[in-house]
Amino acid sequence: MVPLNEAENLGRSVCSSKSAKKANRAKPIPEVFLVRLDDDRISVDRMDHAERREMANLATIRGQGRGNGSKDLRGWALLSVNHAAANGRTVVASPLPDNPYHADICLNLPESGERRERQKEYSVDLAARAYWENPP
Amino acid sequence: MIMQTFSREPDFHCSFNLKREARFAPAAVKSQNVGSGAFQTRVAELQTNSESLRDRTQQPMVMRWLKDALENVDQIDQEAEEEDYPPIGDVAKRNAKSVLFTACQSPLEPHVYASMDGEIGVYFKSPVVQAALLILLNNDGGAGVYWSVSGKSKRQHYDDASELPIDLLHALGGLPLSQFLE
Numbered sequence: 001m002v003p004l005n006e007a008e009n010l011g012r013s014v015c016s017s018k019s020a021k022k023a024n025r026a027k028p029i030p031e032v033f034l035v036r037l038d039d040d041r042i043s044v045d046r047m048d049h050a051e052r053r054e055m056a057n058l059a060t061i062r063g064q065g066r067g068n069g070s071k072d073l074r075g076w077a078l079l080s081v082n083h084a085a086a087n088g089r090t091v092v093a094s095p096l097p098d099n100p101y102h103a104d105i106c107l108n109l110p111e112s113g114e115r116r117e118r119q120k121e122y123s124v125d126l127a128a129r130a131y132w133e134n135p136p
Numbered sequence: 137m138i139m140q141t142f143s144r145e146p147d148f149h150c151s152f153n154l155k156r157e158a159r160f161a162p163a164a165v166k167s168q169n170v171g172s173g174a175f176q177t178r179v180a181e182l183q184t185n186s187e188s189l190r191d192r193t194q195q196p197m198v199m200r201w202l203k204d205a206l207e208n209v210d211q212i213d214q215e216a217e218e219e220d221y222p223p224i225g226d227v228a229k230r231n232a233k234s235v236l237f238t239a240c241q242s243p244l245e246p247h248v249y250a251s252m253d254g255e256i257g258v259y260f261k262s263p264v265v266q267a268a269l270l271i272l273l274n275n276d277g278g279a280g281v282y283w284s285v286s287g288k289s290k291r292q293h294y295d296d297a298s299e300l301p302i303d304l305l306h307a308l309g310g311l312p313l314s315q316f317l318e
Contacts, residue, residue, distance in 0.1 A: 016219065029247050029259050030270050030282070036252075086287060116253075117280065117291055120272065124282040125289035128261060128268035 001049065001100055004093050010084055010103060011047040011055065011076035011133070015063025028077035028130040030123035033105075037116050041104040042126075046093070047078060049101050056135045058099050075134045083129040089122070201245035205236050205258075208248035215250045222254030225275035231297040232256040232273045238305045255280075269304075273297055 012032050035042055045055055056073055063071040085091045090106045105126070109118050208215075209232050212224055232248065235258050239246070247259045254275060261268040266287065272280040279297035281304070283290055294300055 027247055029249055029257065030268075031249060031251055031257065034252060087289060117293065120270070120280060121282045121289050121291040124259075124268055124270045125284040125287075127259075127270075128266050128284040128289075 001046075001093060001095060004046075004081055004091060004103070006080065006082040006085075008081055009047040009078050010044040010081060010091065010105070011059075011078050012042065012044050012130070013055075013059035013062065013076050014074045015059065015071035016074055028127050028132050030120070030127040032077045032130075033123040033126040034119060035107075037119070040107050040109060042107070044084070044103050044105055045076075045099070046101040046103050047076065052136045055101070058101070059135075061098075073135050075132055077127070077130040078133050079126065079130040084126065086129075087122070087125060202236060202240045205246055205248050206233060209233055209236070209256065212248070212250050212256055216254070219250060219252070221250050221252050224250060224254055224256060227277045228254075228256050228273040228275050231277065231279065232258060234297070235271055235273065235279075235300065235305065238300075238302065241306070271300070 012028075014032055033042055045058065047055060055076075059076070060073045063073055081091050084105045088108055090108060092104050092106060094102050094104045096102045107119065107122055109115050109122075209229050212229065212232075216222070216224055236246070236248070239258075239260075242260065244260045244262065247257070247261075249257045249259070251257050251272060253272075255272040258271045258273070259268065260270075267285045268283065270280075270282045272282070274280070277295075277297055279294045279300055281292045281294070281300065
């Protein structure tokens, strides 16, 4: 896999229940970029290195492994590596055995009482920079 | 630049829709047989539709999104349950509705959603410039405000959601957001 460059696009896949309100879940809202308190990395895919259909298949498989019940792919919140890596964040390529396009946005937040608040602040910053793309 | 984004949309939509209605109505009248009862009925229908359309396009932007946003709050329990999120209390719902009413002059339609921490999110994002504002209402009656403008992000927490800065919410209605988000 080629090294990361600033201009390439990262995609945060959004999956939700079939009956969930599509209007809310098919938008790059901050919740898309909010991770658990003990998690410092946001899992994304490097979108410019494969066809969208292949990326959709990977995201669908991943979505079905999360939470309760069946989850459908709603789309991706897309943003550039440059934007993802702003404000003290970093981006690292982290290929997985079943997903060579995997990467992480690292928040680099220290353990502290303010950590959750800073996670939320970052989620808004990332959402403000992101745009939406529907699956093929 | 931000001021233009928050203030020009309603006028743009109103003038566009009124012009379109005015252009199409006469063409429809010409195609009818003058003097027939059907024609007069059709004219009356067109006049009614025209007045209805004019009323709708002259409504302030508040009428465009407030109803939907309030409905989203009413349905927030279902959304939280489907996403396996913690339940959301009545105080958060009341405060979310209060925020929506206060911000209802904003031309930007907010997204109302359940958060994984059991809060209600009211999120505004500019469609043109890189600016966004999130208000999270929690079950203790407090609120967090988070914003990102031109690459800079900040946050503020309020133990009591009624202490949310009114000026900030009014800024969403057309005043320059940058004045309040320094």
